[in-house]
Amino acid sequence: MRIVDGVETFVGDEAGFPLIIKQINNDEAVDLVSWIERNRGFVDSSILDYGALIFRGFDVETVSAFEAVATACTSENWVDYIEATSPRSQVQSKTSTSTDYDSKYKIFPHNEKSYSADWPRYVFFYCENPPSAQGSTPLVDCRRVYMAVPDVIKSRFKRDKLMYVRQFSNYMGIPWQKAFNVESKEEMEAYCQANYIDKIEWKDDGTPKITYTRNAALKHPITGDPCWFNHGVFFNVHAMEPALKEIFLSAFEEDELPYNTYYGTGAKIEKETVASLSKIYYDNAVSIPYEKNDIIFMDNILIAHGREPFEGDRKIYVTMTEQMRLEDAEYC
Structure with a gap:
């Protein structure tokens, strides 16, 4: 564990990722957006090293607050969900449900919109309400x-x-x-x-x-x-x-x-x-159970994500930033 500007940071799984960035349990709350702005260099280097970060225990109680965190981590270059393949419901102008797909089925790990001519560089998930059983977002390091x-x-x-x-x-x-x-x-x-x-x-x-x-x-x-x-x-x-x-x-x-x-x-x-x-994919998957107000911040090229089947009133929202185009990619 490492303390960075009054916040705990530690690796969430023995696989070596994701990095969990957690509010320390004390009387002095840390404003997450301000913390990110002060420590943007640490956030930028960590997302490259770990592929995914989980912000946990912070006072992020609204979708607007969630979008502010996404902006602080990246920019206001929002990416729309064109060529949609999964049913989603709009929650706010830049945020939707992660999927409305039947809860009894799993969703295979994938990089968001990798089938398209454009895709988001970054994907953010926000947990308004965790499921009562299963329902995590498996993360897979595509390297x-x-x-x-x-x-x-x-x-x-x-x-x-x-x-x-x-x-x-x-x-x-x-x-x-x-x-x-x-x-x-x-x-x-x-x-x-x-x-x-x-x-x-x-x-x-x-x-x-x-x-x-x-x-x-x-x-x-x-x-x-x-x-x-x-x-x-x-x-x-x-x-x-x-x-x-x-x-x-x-x-x-x-x-x-x-x-x-x-x-x-x-x-x-x-x-x-x-x-x-x-x-x-599944041999390399890491699943971290959701806690209320968790935000998962992932590099969509480095990390594929899926969904476990679940029980309960799971409310997970998604927003995406920094569009990339097929013409700009280097393939291998």
């Missing part, structure tokens, strides 16, 4: 994932890249207009052209099927560390929980699923490869 991926798998994805196929429908999932914040087919096509979506097809029911390729790994823009950065497992049919997989495959043919991933050539990713990658 370690990259190192653990077998060379034969890394080489295949570096050569062929990763193909995403997303298909919308009129009766399941987020409507395409809401997901892309557009109102017409023309706006949708213009968005796809501007954001490196290789192909858009309009189906008979008036909904789109989009296909595009992305890289599977990139170098961190400051440290240069190679990081596994994609939704290749997250969206793959073989990564679905058995009950969900049965539901979806009873409703759709495999080539008509709402989401799926392939090698960039269009070849199917082997079930064994998906299983190997999935195991690597």
